[in-house]
Amino acid sequence: METTSDEQMVERALSGDADAFGVIVRRWERRIYALAFGMLGREEDARDATQETFLAAFRNLRGFRGEAKVSSWLHRIAINQCITRQRRARVRAETGLEDEAERDAGVFTIAAHESPARRAEARERTEAVRRAVSALPTELRQVIVMKEFEEMTFQEIAQALELPLSTVKSRLYTALKQLRMRLGTHAAGAGR
Template structure:
């Protein structure tokens, strides 16, 4: 495997090496993708504790089921699908108690407006249907293509486009309503 040390192995090569018994290959996949999977899990679950558990569940599942990777998508798309499914499984078990994470807003001097906007967006995301939220999270926040998102969510590309469009429209309306209220100003 000395040639893999000289030239970084692709994700697919690492997954094959893992399946063939390389004890370090999956660890490298984990190191490469843990941050991105964490980000998608936090945005999907809106709870860092649940996200951490879901990422762990997802990577354990990927480790155990590596042979199930068919190679018809990128390894990252396959990992996204596994982690999103782990998030959904965790959320279904605890619903409806999952709430938005608390933000430390004690130091709001310079970031007051941007913190309020972030909170408004996070809360608005929590109010739109789950299918729309997942599509928006993967496409707009994680930068996956519509095709990759369709593979992760196991739906047609047109469905992803539709969910994104509806989700964006719903978010725009919710945010417009919040800003129109003047953040609590008397009417």
């Protein structure tokens, strides 16, 4: 079962195998969640986006033509879901339906054995990183998240986003440069 490719599983799902799509979900849910979390920065949003991604994939299963990999197809759906959610959230924030500070509040698991000062420092740093990543343009954010959260290779990212390899590298370079500028004070202040 595990050796069957994703593309074969899609074919099975299309031919009426009810479990086939479940296998695809189990294979990819973690990575899609990681992508959504990196893009959205909130656990709850990431869960919803992951769920909507697989729901959209199941609905459009017949639209999968097999020209690209299933993983690339799922990544594109997930990124679109994240962009849509961010757009909606921005509208809600602008219309005052949601508190901006509350929406941006990230959930971090910091070890309880750390000292209060250390925990506060870690919380501050991770929050700064989350804000810096969230502030990146979507096309830069998606490459940095795919690279750092999903640990995809440049080639995999290029396939998933249907971009030339050099574009992926240059976008990643730009993303790192922008993050460095935003986190510059911290990086230099840490003395590492």
